[in-house]
Amino acid sequence: xxxxxxCIEGVRKSYPNNQKDKTPQLVLDDISIDVKKGEFxxxxxxxxxxxxTLLNIAAGLIKQDAGRVSINQKSPLKAIFGYVFQNYPExxxxxxxxxxxxxFPLELKGKDKEERRKKVRGLLDFLGLHIPINxxxxxxxxxxxxxxxxxxxxxxxxxxxxxxxxxxxLNFQTRLYMQxxxxxxxxxxxxxxxxxxxxxxxxxxxxxxVIVLTDKPTHVAKSLIVPFPRPRTRDMTLCxxxxxxxxxxxxxxxxVIG
Numbered sequence: 694x695x696x697x698x699x700c701i702e703g704v705r706k707s708y709p710n711n712q713k714d715k716t717p718q719l720v721l722d723d724i725s726i727d728v729k730k731g732e733f734x735x736x737x738x739x740x741x742x743x744x745x746t747l748l749n750i751a752a753g754l755i756k757q758d759a760g761r762v763s764i765n766q767k768s769p770l771k772a773i774f775g776y777v778f779q780n781y782p783e784x785x786x787x788x789x790x791x792x793x794x795x796x797f798p799l800e801l802k803g804k805d806k807e808e809r810r811k812k813v814r815g816l817l818d819f820l821g822l823h824i825p826i827n828x829x830x831x832x833x834x835x836x837x838x839x840x841x842x843x844x845x846x847x848x849x850x851x852x853x854x855x856x857x858x859x860x861x862x863l864n865f866q867t868r869l870y871m872q873x874x875x876x877x878x879x880x881x882x883x884x885x886x887x888x889x890x891x892x893x894x895x896x897x898x899x900x901x902x903v904i905v906l907t908d909k910p911t912h913v914a915k916s917l918i919v920p921f922p923r924p925r926t927r928d929m930t931l932c933x934x935x936x937x938x939x940x941x942x943x944x945x946x947x948x949v950i951g
Contacts, residue, residue: 697727699751699853699886701832704760706746707814722910724760731883733876738906739946743778744889745783747906748855751887752776764852772904773782774856775846775884779861782838785799785830791841792826798849820878836867840874847882856888860895869927898925899933905945914945 704724707717720743728734736744749755751762753769764772778784785794793800795816796809804812817824822840830838839859846854856875860868872895879886890896897919898902905914918936921929929935 694857696729698732698765699726699728700761700766701747701751702761703725704747704750704757704762706743706750706755706757707911721750721757722912723914724906724911724913726904726913726916727883728763728887730885733879733886733888733899733901734904735888735890735896735900735902736904736906737890737893738911741893742906742908742911744906745857747923748776748889751853752855760773762935772852772906773849775849775851777839777842777846777854777859778800779858780861781842782830782835783894785838787830790827790829791824791833793920794828794830795841795845795848797845802849812848813844816844820844820847824876827936833865833928835862835863836871839863839871843875844876845877847884849882854884854886856886858889858891859889873925875899876923880923894938896942897938898930903938903942905942909946915941916950917941 695807702725705719706721707719709715710718724747726734736747738744746755750757751769754770760771786797789797792810792813795813797807799812803951813826817826822844824837824840825833825842830841833841834928860871863871876899888899890899900919900942902919903917905917907914919938920934
């Protein structure tokens with residue numbers, strides 16, 4: 694794509710079957726995805742198809758066997774990423790107050806404490822996030838912990854925000870709230886966002902575009918544009934166009950999920 698900000702081209706990745714059998718098993722097979730700057734893209738596919746592996750390759754955390762990845766025409770190792778992991782509570786440092794957890798990337802860059810904390814307060818105010826920043830992580834609810842992790846991932850102005858099934862540990866009500874909150878945050882920051890989901894409705898509701906992956910060896914089954922305006926509403930999920938998108942994705946997944 695001419696205007697691609699994130700370019701994943703022909704990526705392949707294999708892993709050994711297990712510790713005893715070292716025969717390589719092809720996981721990602723010729724994956725190509727282009728993402729425009731400021732686009733919100735969800736990646737949907739069956740469990741174990743390599744969605745997390747794909748995010749880690751995009752971030753330069755692991756090396757692909759073949760293909761290439763570029764972020765704004767540069768190596769992922771030269772780009773700035775925000776990353777919200779599945780096990781986000783474990784990524785918070787329990788001995789630091791929430792304000793200093795959020796500011797941790799700035800601490801790594803050598804910014805002084807006063808400057809770090811000022812930027813945290815400014816970011817939270819800008820995003821409309823209300824978190825008890827003087828509490829320790831264990832004193833926060835699951836939703837508050839996640840908002841702290843999201844704020845931390847944005848504090849250093851990343852080129853790309855990666856989110857790996859971030860709502861999987863939340864209850865239903867908090868999950869719905871966080872879906873809307875993430876979209877609100879994205880609408881304010883316009884950060885380029887790759888969001889992994891294992892829920893069809895969530896994948897459609899959140900994104901500008903849904904990348905549907907197959908089972909292993911995994912390739913891109915289809916890229917689907919989500920034709921709904923923002924802000925999104927729950928009533929949208931009941932309309933015929935939304936239902937048809939769900940049916941199309943589910944049909945691609947028949948025999949794979951369930």
